[in-house]
Amino acid sequence: MTIKKLLSTCTFLFAASSAYGNDYVGALNIDTNNLIWSATTSYSAGQVVREGESGSLFVATTNINVNAQNPTPVEDSQRWVLLVKGEAIADDLVKKIPQDAKAIFVTSQQFRGYELFDNYRDEVDAICQSAADASEYAPQGTYGAIIALSSDYRSATSPISHSHEYYLLNGTKVANNKQDFYSNRLLSPINIDENLNQVTTNLYVWTNSFSTGDSGHTESCLKTYNDPGVAQVGNASKSDAWWRSTDSRYCQSSARLYCAQK
Helix, strand or coil: CCHHHHHHCHHHHHHHCCCCCCCCCCCCECCHHHCECCCCCCECCCEEEECCCCCCEEEECCCECCCCCCCCCCCCCCCEEEEECCCCCHHHHHCCCCCCCEEEEECCCCEEHHHHHCCCHHHHHHHHHHHHHHCCCCCCCCEEECCCCCCCCCCCCCCCCCCCCEECCCCCEEECCHHHHHCCCCCCCCCEECCCCECCCCCEEECCECCCCCECCCHHHCCCCCCCCEEEEEECCCCCHHHCCCEEEECCCEEECEEEEC
16 A cells, blocks of 8 residues: 555544554645654644654644654654554655765664774774665765774764754654854754664773864774773763763673664
8 A cells, every 4th residue: 555545545444443542533634745754843733743763643633843853653653543553665765865965874783892993984984885885775875984083083973974964764854064063053863773773781982082173092002012902982862962972882892873864
């Protein structure tokens, strides 16, 4: 069944279902130009949305204002009621990222610090590129790792474009431009991986960057050193300064990578 046919039967299913939608009484509002749910969009009571990760249709029980911290309809049972249980479709989700914007994600895999800091920039970027190429949801393009390496002395945010907006693969807006990354004012945590899964455990992400933007010192993280060494990590659940600098970890431990489309 196509999405248009599905929408045309929503009112009937909504009225007939005893399991879904029985906490809401009112007219449905289906805006096909604003159907895919986003935390950066406001909604009115009765408006129907499609939640990206589940593919299900939900109806708002009250007016909802724009807030980057808004939970998804799946998580917010106080303001959303399940209308039709659905299935995620990769093409629908990719279209949520505006054509002139860039994508960003956190890797599903974790890597030991020694595997990263003993390599050159192109080798670490290749990890992000491989993850993006294997993803059903990441737009085609060139991807790089948001990490500072002692081999090239570039800042962690060097892959980030100055003039583009950045979105998670589920369509949630993360930043208006590079300044948001510099100023530690992200609109959303970078907590969606290349498989469109939300990262809720093992939240550490290698950045080797302090909250000021200064790079850490990882010479002791090279395999040729006997010193165990440490490097800075961020937290994938944070949108403030802790997104890139929340702690330091020994380089023999494992953490994820942030990957951004160039």
